[in-house]
Amino acid sequence: MRSVEHSIQLVPDCRVHHQAPYRLSIPEATELKRQLEELLRLGFFKPSNSPWGAPVIFACKADETLRLCIDYRGLNRYTVKNNYPMPRADELFDRLAGNRFFTKIDLRSGYHQIRVATEDQPKTAFRSRFGHYEFTVMPFGLTNALATFQTAMNDIFRDILEEYVLVHLDDILVYSRTLEDHLRHLRDVLQRLRKHGFYAKLGKxxxxxxxxxFLGHHVSDQGLHMDDAKITAIAEWPVPASAKQLRSFLGLTSYYSNFIQGYARSSYVLTFTLIRKNLPWFWTPLCEDAFRGLKKVVTCAPVLRLPDFDRPFIVTTDASDFAVGAVLSQVFPSPPDSPYPHVPPSPPPPADTASRLTPTLPPLPSTDRPPVTYSLTIAEDGTVEARAGDCPIAFYSRKLLPAEINYTADEREVLAVVYATRHWRHYLHGAPFTVRTDNSVVQAFLTKPKLSPQQTRWWRDLSEFIFTTQPIKGETNRVADALSRRPDHNQEPIHLAAISITTVDQSVIDEYRTQYRHCPDYHVIHATLRSGKTVPSYSLGKNDLVYWHGRSGQLEPRICVPSTGQLRVQAVAEFHDQAAAGHMGFHKTLAHVCRLYVWPKSKDFVKAYIQ
Structure with missing residues (x-):
């Protein structure tokens, strides 16, 4: 494409970056030589004597072939960033309502169809054992390459964007209501691509x-739902062993939060685990329940109806002590009044996937509220039988900030409406809609004569919308209510205290024996005692556990808890997390723990756990 060139603007006082080539294996070197010869033949780069020089790396593609990449981190560090706006996936999906035919086009080597500005080509130079070259076309790895490519795509399809084509980088989606229109639209798109020298991967x-x-979702004439591969990946995700692994899991699930009822509620415990500063990594039974619960709600995600902007929206909200929740929905009448397809229930996963989704642990404890599900059912005539004719468009939930938790119940109800309208402003602004809530305070708030400074800001935010309020009974507002509620974790006791000199749980003993072998604190002591030798202040019980008798050897024996595994966490959780313990404070919890257990710096550990 000649109308768009990739330019590289550098910050003032930058330094020329050059780096020695990375060492490659024999297969990688062979592949590098082959690709260099091919790309040189195509004219994608040329020999260079530039002072710049980046090393070559390889990236493994989905088909297990190697993609040649250049490590441009040194160049990117000195490049002025291009803040060209990238399209949002959720906004693109909003344009698909009512369409029945879809074509997905995946471009082949789209970057290489865009030239690098002549004066900037020396900056793209790279070094290898086979020579020094610089690109004439845009390579992978440059910091502004995405912005340049999206600019090129928008220029090609500018007059038909969001009319019958969506473009997100090299993913192109053509959509139409009828097959005749679709063939005409597809011909136009393909002709534009051919005119500008872009080619598609036929196999994809x-x-x-x-x-x-499209963009990690299944798009159909029935609506929008999660990719089955992503559901399987989440369902089979192993228990996180570090904050980094937990952050990766939450990153994947949050991408689909629109599909998940009560995402803030389900992820509350796990999110709290991440935001603790400078505290050791803990994985408690509470975290385990939250982890399993979040995976469960993901696998039950419903099909979301695509929004119809000719119909009024309904926002149903609720607030609890720690979160707010909302549901965006629309009423779709039964055929023949509606020109749109019927909405089926969420399709079940394939048999092999369903077998892997079967929980291996007991289900979560029941709460004081009945389990809530929001699934569409189909009548015999094929019409939608959702509550009051509502079809869900999106779910929203948000954990309250510490200051917001201190608001009154009435203020939190208003705050739920404020957050929901802010989040869905692109749907709601400029058209009348209905707000449903089980609290009449929202209507009273709109006519309240005297407002606090905080309430004045809320009123200002709400005043730009045109809406009416509709009170509903609390038992009817089950979905939004569930989005804002935290389940009451009434866990069964762990019974670690049963590990005494006379009473022993064999499964726990086996865990202790295993962890002693890996624990730096007690590995040598345990091995020495098992060999028949003595260690001052320590003894080996008949159950093969290590006991500490105090420095003088006169104290009641206490179990030495290994640092590996989750045994120390479970020891503290036994006294602090259980309902019968009443969530004691630091000093009481420490006193109870020290009666039975001992390990180095246990005081700091208990304090960090409670914080």
Missing amino acids: CRFAQRKVD
Whole structure:
């Protein structure tokens, strides 16, 4: 494409970056030589004597072939960033309502169809054992390459964007209501691509389909739902062993939070585990329940109806002591009044996937509220039988900030409406809609004569919308209510205290024996005692556990808890987390723990756990 060139603007006083080539294995070197010869033949780069020089790296593609990449981190550090706006996936999906035919086009080497500005080509130079080259076309790895490519795509399709084509980098989606229109639209898109020298990967394209994968979602004439592969990946995610692993898991699930009822509620415990500063990593039974619960709600995610902007929206809100929740919905009448397809229930996963989703642990404890599900059912005539005719468009939930938790119940109800309207402003602004809530305080707030400074800001935010309030009974508001409620974790006691000199749980003993072998604090002591030798202040019980008798050897024996595994966490959780313990404070919890257990710096450990 000649109308768009990639330019590289550098910050003032930058330094020329050059780096020695990375060492490659024999297969990588062979592949590098082959690709260099091919790309040189195509004219994608040329020999260079530039002072710049980045090393070559390889990235493994989905088909297990190697993609040649350049490590441009040194160049990117000195490049002025291009803040070209990238399209939001959720906004793109909003344009698909009512369409029945879809074509997905995946471009081949799209970057290489865009030239690098002549004066900037020396900056793209890279070094290898086979020579020094610089690119004439845009390579992978440059910091502003995404912005340049999106600019090129928008220029090609500018007059038809969001009319019948969506573009997100090299993913192109053509959509139409009828097959005749779709063929005409598809011909126009393909002709534009050919005119500007872009080519598609035929094996990855899907033409005139009722259902395609686009940006990690399944798009169909029935609505929008999660990718089955992503559901399987979440369901099979192993228990996190570090904050980094937990952050990766939450990052994947949060991408689909629109599909998940009560995401803030389900992820509350796990999120709290991440935001603790400078505290040791803990994985408590409470975290385990939250982790399993979040995976469960993901696998039950419903099909979301695509919004119809010719119909009024309904916002149903609720607030609890620690979160707010909302549901965006629309009423779709039964055929023949509606020109849109019927909404089926969420399709079950394949048999092999369903078998892997079967929980291996007991279900979460029941709460004082009945379990809530929001699933569409279909009548015999094919009409939608959702509550009051509502079809869900999106779910929203948000954990309250510490200051917001101190608000009154009435203020939290208003805050739920404020947050929901802010979040869905692109749906609600400029058209009348209805706010449903089980508290009449929202209507009273709109006519309240005297407001605090905080309430004045809320009123200002709400005043730009045109809406009416509709009170509903609390038992009817089950979905939004569930989004804002935290389940009461009435866990069964762990019974670690049963490990005494006379009473022993064999499964726990086995865990202790295993962890002693890996624990730096007690590995040598345990091995020495098992060999028949003595260690001052320590003894080996008949159950093969290590006991400490105090420095003088006169104290009641206490179990030495290994640092590996989760035994120390469980020891503290036994006294602090259980309902019968009443969530004691630091001093009482420490006193109870020290009666039975001992380990180095246990005081700091208990304090960090409670904080």
